[in-house]
Amino acid sequence: MLSIVEIDYGTPKSTSGTMVELDIDGRSVCVPEGTSVLRAAAQAGIAIPKLCATEMLDAFGSCRLCLVEIEGRKGYPASCTTLVSAGMKVNTQTPKLAEIRRGVMELYISDHPLDCLTCPANGHCELQDMAGVVGLREVRYGYDGANHVHPEIDMEKSGYGWTALGADDQGRSPKTVPNPLFVGKDESNPYFAFDPSKCIVCSRCVRACEEVQGTFALTIQGRGFDSKVAASQDNRFLDSECVSCGACVQACPTATLSEKSLIDKGQAEHSVVTTCAYCGVGCSFRAEMKGQEVMRMVPNKDGQANHGHSCVKGRFAIGYATHPDRITTPMIRARISDPWRVVTWEEAIAHVASEFKRIQARYGKHAIGGITSSRCTNEETYLVQKLVRAGFGNNNVDTCARVCHSPTGYGLKSTMGESAGTQDFDSIESTEVVLVIGANPTDAHPVFGSQMKRRLRAGARLIVIDPRRIDLVRTPHVQADYHLKLRPGTNVAMLNSLAHVIVTEGLLDEDFVARRCEPEPFARWRALVAQDKYSPEAMESVTGVPAEMVRDAARLYATGGNAAIYYGLGVTEHAQGSTAVMGIANLAMATGNIGRKGVGVNPLRGQNNVQGSCDMGSFPHEFTAYRHVGDDAVRHSFEQAWGVTLLAEPGLRIPNMFEAALDGSFKGVYIEGEDIAQSDPDTQHVTAALTAMECIVVQDLFLNETAKFAHVFLPGSSFLEKDGTFTNAERRVSRVRKVMDPKGGYADWEITQLLAQAMGYPMHYTHASEIMDEIAALTPTFHGISFDKIDELGSIQWPCNEEHPLGTPVMHVDEFVRGKGHFMLTEYVPTSEKVSTEYPLILTTGRILSQYNVGAQTRRTANVMWHDEDRLEIHPHDAEERGIAEGDWVGIVSRAGDTVLRAMISERMQPGVVYTTFHFPGSGANVITTENSDWATNCPEYKVTAVQVTRVNQPSEWQKRHRAFTETQEALLEQSVKPA
């Protein structure tokens, strides 16, 4: 069912600039060339009946309802597949058309249940609407003939001939026999049901799966009247190739595919546009509401990042927001071995303020700090860093981007001058060569992954650089031209090899470099990568990739037309993460692939607001928009606005906080929405640091892993419960809108404000928009941004200011933000984390489509049906050598620690490399990862850990301790003392 508020124009919008004038029903209509007659009419307010057409999909012409008459043309062409032409005269309503349409509807309805009043789509069913529109009054064929509606056939009424169905020994048929065309409901998917008896075989679901999602999980099985929609090989949806994105459900014009929430609770009465709180794609959604309850989430067709598409997480996995595990009252305790005590907000806030003041009085003002999450809104992260800098009086604020994209900020800033991706997502529509390195878009950024696959199916070439055979390498109708299956930890070697080929084979864009880049650094870089040691042949033994393939890939990237690089955490989370980001920027500059549509350098941000949390000054050394705290002019502007003196010295990064906690100089921390105990590397080190602290304040939805070490718990609010903005991977600032009251009573920014006031620093915002106004006033790249303006434009890509009043889809167009592009030197330095006889395998980590990060949200949804434990992926060769079979328990030991997971044998791995996800706390994925980190930003080296894997029969010691600790903490929560 489509959104309850959107108008559907029937066929996709034409992007042509040439206008065509035609006549429809005596009205003059002017539309872009390439527009269908159906859409032209719809835009003019003339509704032509339709069933198989929707503007999300290409015209199909199967339902035969949208027929029209066109003067000078024979017959009755379908208006969806007929494009407008100049001077065309169209009649959409004639007696003959009325007769045809009624006849068509009569056939549809003769094979459709007549249960409209009890149907979940009642009132929003397109079949029902069309029956009304064409004036259907009778069905001359009756309902007893061959049909898909009734489980049984009445042999007398049906007119069926003899059938073997139910016949006895003598060949006599009973009075009723099972209907061979009837198929019962498929309710296997946790979020939607498939009721084939209501299906009109318009193929919208099949086409949505192909065109929009690109999974090709659905088909029309059989032919003629026997045709039916089938998933994979007529499997249940859950057993099929379906990835549960829900595009089919949205496309269905009847109730055949319906959200279970719609079936259970009925339809919404209003709808609010908001932004998804999962990955960095930042999909726009319409939250369809009944009062304060979400009925369903429907991706917004006007959403500029997602154009009406979504994935299984954004559309369906929102149940966590109302999960019983939510903690909705503040709690405090003196020691982490004590039961929690439920307290009022006043008491909780006063307690935190007094503890923080006590700690500062005793250990100095640098003994406390704050950590925010990329899941918080811009306004929230801004406020926390303001609280820390202005209220705590130090710069000890950091954000979880420390452990994901901090190298992106550093690497792109130093080469091009801005810590952000250069393009909008739609730029890929003009891309001819896509280079994906260290990213897995179909799992981690599914909606953009679908857009990328669409472009690849349309002919763009693809280079994948990844140790694993990710889906993009080969997935139905998409195949990479080159998969450079490198060894983990050798990105910089690979990037230098690619650069070597470009430099030594004369593939540079010399003109671009001469005009746009600084000559000396370029010359130095050129000399560096031109050295023989970086030739693909010399690097082959390091990367493990055949030299000829590297050469071919480099040639394709440099000469294949518009080339765009997309990268993810597989680039940043390395000892040379920043170097690799610089290497990527160098490649783009050297080949002139910067500054226009279709090219660029595109970090795929992990979380919804990684870009935003970094933009908002969440790093200890930077104010908003990456301006160093040591910059006097910038600092003075903040001092003036905030009315305090600020420190010019950077504060502690997250890993420094742990170190300081362990050496006794860091004692208190305010953590908003971040779960460092699960997500940061070397878990035992993290938990030791947490245990050494005196006041840990966790503000979150759930008692997460970190909260189990906390002394104060402040109930946070979900994205449905507050106003604010998120900034996605393409610098797009979108609104988050409150659709229900905060379960704990306050939006997160209000809690920060209460805390600031209690600490003696005044904050008096009455709405999140006022925080954005302050950000805009203090930040040149945000000068033009306000909630009102976002409401007006839908979303805004920063920079948005006097120079770019409508925002900036593509950056560095005429010149780089820093002026001239700067080639940074990218000497390859192998990581110190090396395989040995003791630790012969490399472990690398990642995520899976159905789960999200530490899983705090998705583990509390039905998404666990697809992934209910983290497993260790291992190549059959490595498994066989160790006597490991599918599903065996295996111990994974590194220099940092060990854990136990079940094995999944997979040819996606290369021999010598194992892989796991980190969605479940008990998995202990980060017990194994080491303290190694990026040389520039301390971003942990999650992607390279030397390990040994062996069969075992019991959990690791850490897992046993973790389980016992978890049980204790859950008991302490159970025993929480409530006020009388």
Place this chain on the structure above:
Amino acid sequence: MKRAIDIAMLPAIPEHIRVAVLEVTTRLKGTPGALLPILHGVQDALGYVPEEATPLIAREMNLSRADVHGVISFYHYFRQQPAGRHVIQLCRAESCQAMGAVALEQHVKRRLAVDFHQTTSDGAYTLEPVYCLGNCACSPAMMVDGELKGRMTPERFDAWLEAEST
């Protein structure tokens, strides 16, 4: 959310099917529009297109299982179960219908106790509809294992069946 590629990795495909399918796909997958020739090749080799062949064909062709299943199920010619020892094809085209094919069809179904696309319980006969055998002058027509039989009637069918089973 099972991926095609994972399914194909499962060891559930009987070896003779795997070998036959890979022989055909390796030979034909480079040619344009290869899916139909491949399905013909598999049916020629195995007598039918087994369900287990679909994931393998899909993987080799870089299609989804749904893609392949849709094509197999569209063409009645591709059978998804092994046929009986003999295949009886009854013509249902216009000329034959005008000459009593519907009554013949009812009779044959009842006599064999099967519907179209089914095989008798003893595995002897598979009954298939066909649309024009090009034998309109001798309607209604029937074909058994590739051999045409014209002017078929219920009585002649019974006589033929008697003769066959003795």
